[in-house]
Amino acid sequence: MSSFLSIQNLSKSYGHQVAIKNLSLEIAENEFFALLGPSGCGKTTLLRALAGLESVDSGQIKLANQDLLPLPANKRPVNLMFQSYALFSHLSVYENVAYGLRRERLPKDEIAQRTDQVLKTVALLAQKDRSPSQLSGGQKQRVALARAIVKRPKILLLDEPLSALDKKVRAEMQLELKRLQAEAGITFILVTHDQEEAMSIADRIALMDQGEVIQVATPVELYRAPKSKFVADFIGENNIFAGRVSGNSLLVADHLLPIPTTHLPKDANALLVVRPEQISLVTNGLLSGKLISSNFYGGSTLLFIDCGLGQLVKVASSLDQAPKVGAICNLSWNLNDALLLAN
Amino acid sequence: MGSKLGWLKLPLYGVLLFLYLPIAVLIFMSFNQSDAPFTWSGFSTRWYGELLASPEILIGFKNTLLVAIVATLLAVILGTLLAVGLARYQRSAALEAIALTPAIFPDLALAIGLLTLFTNLNYALGLDSVIISHALFCAAFVTAIVRGRLHQLDSSLEQAAADLGDTTVGTFFRITLPSIKPAVIAGALLSFTLSLDEFVIAFFTNGPSTPTLPIVIYSMVRFGVSPEINALATLVLLTSALIIIIAQRNLKVKDQI
Numbered sequence: 001m002s003s004f005l006s007i008q009n010l011s012k013s014y015g016h017q018v019a020i021k022n023l024s025l026e027i028a029e030n031e032f033f034a035l036l037g038p039s040g041c042g043k044t045t046l047l048r049a050l051a052g053l054e055s056v057d058s059g060q061i062k063l064a065n066q067d068l069l070p071l072p073a074n075k076r077p078v079n080l081m082f083q084s085y086a087l088f089s090h091l092s093v094y095e096n097v098a099y100g101l102r103r104e105r106l107p108k109d110e111i112a113q114r115t116d117q118v119l120k121t122v123a124l125l126a127q128k129d130r131s132p133s134q135l136s137g138g139q140k141q142r143v144a145l146a147r148a149i150v151k152r153p154k155i156l157l158l159d160e161p162l163s164a165l166d167k168k169v170r171a172e173m174q175l176e177l178k179r180l181q182a183e184a185g186i187t188f189i190l191v192t193h194d195q196e197e198a199m200s201i202a203d204r205i206a207l208m209d210q211g212e213v214i215q216v217a218t219p220v221e222l223y224r225a226p227k228s229k230f231v232a233d234f235i236g237e238n239n240i241f242a243g244r245v246s247g248n249s250l251l252v253a254d255h256l257l258p259i260p261t262t263h264l265p266k267d268a269n270a271l272l273v274v275r276p277e278q279i280s281l282v283t284n285g286l287l288s289g290k291l292i293s294s295n296f297y298g299g300s301t302l303l304f305i306d307c308g309l310g311q312l313v314k315v316a317s318s319l320d321q322a323p324k325v326g327a328i329c330n331l332s333w334n335l336n337d338a339l340l341l342a343n
Numbered sequence: 344m345g346s347k348l349g350w351l352k353l354p355l356y357g358v359l360l361f362l363y364l365p366i367a368v369l370i371f372m373s374f375n376q377s378d379a380p381f382t383w384s385g386f387s388t389r390w391y392g393e394l395l396a397s398p399e400i401l402i403g404f405k406n407t408l409l410v411a412i413v414a415t416l417l418a419v420i421l422g423t424l425l426a427v428g429l430a431r432y433q434r435s436a437a438l439e440a441i442a443l444t445p446a447i448f449p450d451l452a453l454a455i456g457l458l459t460l461f462t463n464l465n466y467a468l469g470l471d472s473v474i475i476s477h478a479l480f481c482a483a484f485v486t487a488i489v490r491g492r493l494h495q496l497d498s499s500l501e502q503a504a505a506d507l508g509d510t511t512v513g514t515f516f517r518i519t520l521p522s523i524k525p526a527v528i529a530g531a532l533l534s535f536t537l538s539l540d541e542f543v544i545a546f547f548t549n550g551p552s553t554p555t556l557p558i559v560i561y562s563m564v565r566f567g568v569s570p571e572i573n574a575l576a577t578l579v580l581l582t583s584a585l586i587i588i589i590a591q592r593n594l595k596v597k598d599q600i
């Protein structure tokens with residue numbers, strides 16, 4: 001992978017509060033990259049450091065081999081789309097979008113042409129003379145996006161761009177973002193706390209926690225092969241059974257669960273990770289228990305089964321296969337689908 | 344709402360009467376025909392006409408206007424810059440308190456302090472020393488109002504401007520100032536009215552040859568209240584009230600957006 005943006009050993013703290021801890025990350029050109037993590041994990045601080053709105057204590061940021069840190073925010077070839085959109089309410093939609101181009105002192109007709117073109121891309125050309133206060137949430141979001149991409153930045157930074165939208169508009173905007181990213185050919189770095197959003201939209205995801213990158217991978221890898229309990233827990237629904245290794249089984253609350261081959265020694269503490277959709281209902285299974293609750297999600301149903309493990313086992317099921325609440329269920333899964341992590 | 348007040352209406356109207364009776368008497372007597380200050384002898388606007396014929400009053404009015412305009416200008420520039428500095432660059436509660444207290448200093452203390460300062464500096468007292476003094480206490484009011492507005496303003500607006508390639512100065516004029524404009528105008532109008540009828544500080548920091556209007560009024564009143572004074576005071580009152588109303592509306596309308 002050719003490195004376009006290279007972040008090396010970046011650190012930043014506010015007093016005793018560490019926001020970014022010796023963080024290194026490589027991002028390729030034209031990549032749609034997501035920084036994912038719980039609130040306070042440092043993802044927004046990292047984004048703002050890239051934009052130049054936040055100073056860092058140590059480390060290096062290189063963009064196409066150019067040192068970014070010595071440049072002030074207004075000289076960096078990156079643009080940020082703010083979570084609050086930060087639209088200028090005293091300027092029209094058109095003037096908001098043209099703002100950055102006017103600062104570059106481009107010729108008048110080039111400014112007009114580029115602004116109109118971007119407004120057309122985000123389908124807001126008809127609203128160009130309106131004030132931002134007259135727009136809906138989704139339209140405001142698109143103005144903010146247009147204002148940032150019209151500058152043709154090397155990297156577009158997006159700070160929780162969809163968090164203020166309702167669910168339906170958000171799904172539309174996810175598609176829109178992906179289309180724009182492909183059309184504009186710009187590297188996108190998106191910050192979000194919503195793992196579904198990151199999974200559905202990004203080429204690669206860096207999952208962060210407490211100022212550190214825990215795992216960088218494609219959405220599928222992150223889902224299939226989480227490196228730690230934190231990742232397994234954060235990405236998607238999961239069953240995580242904690243126990244002790246005993247031969248080729250894991251001892252979990254008096255139950256022996258089969259495990260894939262492992263280099264972990266006997267009696268080591270380990271976690272067995274099984275996705276709900278990997279577990280099937282059978283007549284004679286590895287585990288059996290009573291169905292406590294059945295949650296319907298439209299396309300699928302999530303069953304919660306008490307197998308005496310101290311935690312309910314989550315099983316994905318289709319609607320017509322879901323047993324009645326209170327029924328006894330036998331559970332089984334393919335040994336190689338399960339994952340064993342050291343604990 | 345009003346009907347629910349019941350017997351509380353009585354104290355309400357009592358208080359309003361207490362507050363506005365002196366002003367009502369003043370306005371009423373300014374239309375008195377006779378020059379006897381305390382007896383009504385018919386309606387007339389002659390005292391308003393006589394105001395314009397009095398050179399003393401006209402000079403005082405001219406001086407006051409000059410002081411109010413220049414002091415307001417200075418106060419708005421200083422106060423706005425101070426407010427932006429406090430809100431965006433140097434967040435400190437102590438500094439904020441120091442910046443805002445001149446607004447609540449006793450006038451007399453401020454006046455004596457200024458007089459002492461000017462005397463020690465051998466600065467000749469005149470309209471310019473009044474302007475400096477008025478700019479000083481008015482700036483504190485402007486700072487307070489603009490600071491309040493900046494507090495509500497999303498600071499990511501200025502960051503967005505910087506992100507789009509604007510300089511610090513450009514961002515101030517293109518983004519910050521338009522966003523706080525209602526507060527700046529309100530601060531200017533308030534400064535103007537405060538300076539317009541300010542007496543104590545002007546009295547201490549002024550030279551003998553350039554009296555402002557309140558000082559002119561004061562020197563006239565020393566020999567008894569004339570109907571002319573009533574008319575003049577009425578005009579000053581109306582001007583101040585009008586400006587305050589404009590300032591209030593200006594702030595309110597913009598706050599709703």
